[in-house]
Amino acid sequence: MHGKDMTLEVRNLGKLYWPKNGKTPGGGIQPISFSLKPGTFFTLLGPSGCGKTTTLRCIAGLEQPDEGSLRLGETVFFDADTDALVPLNRRNIGMVFQSYAIWPHMTVFENVAFPLRVEKGVKRDKAQIARMVDVALTTVGLAGYASRSATQLSGGQQQRVALARAIVRQPGLLLLDEPLSNLDARLRDEMRNELKRLQKQIGITTVYVTHDQHEALEMSDVIAVINAGVLEQMGSPREIYDRPRNAFVASFMGGTNLLPARTEAAVAEDARQTVRLEAGQDVSVVFPYAVPAGRKIAVSVRPEAVQLAPVGTPLPAGWNELIGKVGTSGFLGNMMRYSIDLPTGRIEAHQPPDAGFAEGDAVSVRFAADKALGLIDQAA
């Protein structure tokens, strides 16, 4: 943005709200590190209470971390060792809040002009402010709305005002805290594309917080999956979806069937190996990461990778087969969703809408070995 290197460097950033003990699992975030090149769209993804918003608020300066350091380009925002701290109003960051935080007593123009008026050490004349506000409003598609009262706007428009306010003084970093969660489903889809387009157009480094894996997959360059304050995996959307680090990441990134098992011997990365499920059957699975011997694992099979067939249908080479009974079925328009009762537990299968299995039918459940991932189950 400023022609300088505006890399965001986060080193061992940690914050502890209360320590882990018998009663509570411990709150806050374990030390987390990442480095974002200028223009990256980075998403912190995780379930409610996992610490993703805390991380974002630490970057914003709304929370003070306990340890680690935080740097944007040349500026050290925070360093626990040197006790350096730049207060939030001097960080030149743009942020869109979950509630939008549009000031109801100001017009759209006043809301967007606010960061320009309060900036320390910079005096801008009226015309300059008007021009910058106009540019920001045009960018978000709200040209002509300047004189409206902020409270007269729809949710989507308030969202755009919040965005215009965040980018009006061309900040070094844009933070988005679940900005789409208050919109209805259709508007959310529309804004998702709009946000992505805008981010690319301005080329601003963006940190995005969400619990919605679809949003994360569609918008991000890099995703960090966080659970209970711990960074589980960081990578591109495809990497996270196709090669989840463990059973939590696999189940959080879209629905999956997890079949419990245990490794007998150590397994190398990308090895294909036969393991015995806890239910007793042997299945052939692929291990995207190395697993030591004797670890509890889960075999992850996506519902769309499961095929159903009448019992006795020949099995393609390299496929696994389990025999079960159709428990429930549901017609979803574009597909049939079946829940198959296995001797131990259940497995979900998505089939073409013309599949005709009746409830109670015995069926052959089958899936290719390279669609079955052997993943560490950290619950053990």
Place this chain on the structure above:
Amino acid sequence: MSATQLAAPAETGAEARRPARRKAANWRGRGWRVRLPVFAVTTILALLVLPPLVILVRTSLTDYSAPGDDLTLYNFTSLFADPLLYVSAFNSVLFAALSTLLSLIIGAVVAWIVERSNAPFKRLAVLTTVISLGTPAILYVYAWVFLLGRAGPVNATWRWLTGTRDNLVDIYSIPGMVLVEGFLWVPLVFLLCSATFKRQNADLEEAARMSGANVFDTVLRVSLPMAKPALLGLALFIFIRNIEAFDVPVLLGTPGGIKLLTSDVYLAMTRVPPDLGHSSAFAVIMILLVSVLLYFYGRVSRSADRYASVTGKGFRPRPFDLGRYRWVGGAIILLNFLLVLAAPLSAILWNSVTPFVRPFSIAALSNLSVGNYTQVLTDPYYLDMALNTVIVATAAATVAVALTAVVAWFSVRNFPGSQALEHLVSLPIVLPGIVLGVAMIQIALRTPFGLYGTLWLIVIAFVIRYMPYGMRYAQPGVMQIHRELEEAAGIAGAGQAGIFRRVVFPLLSPALLAAWLFIFLLASKELSIAILLAGSNSKTIAVAMFDQWTNGQAGEVAALGMIWTVLMSCLAALMIWLTGKDKKSEGTL
């Protein structure tokens, strides 16, 4: 998501791990830049609130009859040895309890009819409230003395009907005092009850109706139990205010020979020479009594929160259809209007246009005059009093509101070092007006510069007394401001002062304006403090009315009262309109 809410219990944990860094956990900033303003406000509050308490305790422990530096329990032992204390205390409690019951029954019934039924004349109830809030209590007492006095229309009619020489009511007795004090508090009970009933979720009542209950059963089994904690809290609050009541005990009790705690304090102070030790000991006992009551009030009102069935906005309770009994409801509202407003007001009006005190009669109509009004409007004495009142009430309301706005912001947002603020600002609640008056006199006598007898002494006393009321508006006001609105301003580059000026204050201003008007109204009719502190040149309207009445200038008091009531009613209407518009501070008196 809930990671933001994790911030709330932040104070509890992690102390062990990183104690050093806990201090700076707030994004508001660190170091003296945030601590200094908080410290300054804390100091101002402490300087206002603590001296009256300290000085009361100190004088209550001083024996003025045997001068010396030693602290002694003499005042207390002589007080407790005096059977008069127990009589006064019993009278006070009886008077307060019965008055509370009376105002609660009338106020709550009328409020329920207005808020939750389809009875006619609803606006009449609101009008009654508005005008009553604007009327000084002393004027009410005066009107009822005229109506229920020995020569008043009620007793005269009774004698004429029965042919006896006995009176129906004796206003200078506990029942008479209860009647007047009870009517006096009906408007406020109505206002607070309305807020409670308005918040009740009609879905719960409709569920009862759908289960087969009739209107009566529904009210008895669902509506009333739901409102019970709120009503109980309200009853305690009114009871406390009645224990502190000054006007009725002094104006009706003293002539009737009925002693109450407040009138005892007042009499001890106005004796020559004033018995400071005795009245201070009395005052300390009153503070303890009120503190105990407040403790229970706090517990009750906390449990009332659990019953709040409505939280969202844009909610409209659906009224009950009373059917044939609609007109009974209307009649009750009408009766309330007649008793609480029309009767006393017409008595005052009558007195203001008759040259001398005389009962209602057709014959007297022929020599009505506006002489009292011309007298009041042309006499510079009254103009000075009015000016004094406006100055005192304006200054007190402005300072109290400004202080509480900042205090509420600091304490709601947990600024570093702000823990003591909330307690300090609500401490004066334990001080009844007359007690605060006693304390302020002693403070004024000890200050080297001439504070005694000036308007500023009254202003300071009023600021202390009304700060807790300001807080009742400002605190929920700040809580209503979504914290992200402030965080957004911080991120956008504003400092704390900028956030307050540009975001918090504008959003808070409707609540602050309502608070200002409320305090202005209370201060302009407050008698108990002003009467002790007023010098000959620093009297307020309420004190002037008191003086003129005791001097027998009833007609002028009435005329003055009419004019004042009209002016104050306009302000009261503005306040009620504002609090109605601004839902968050509703019912937070």
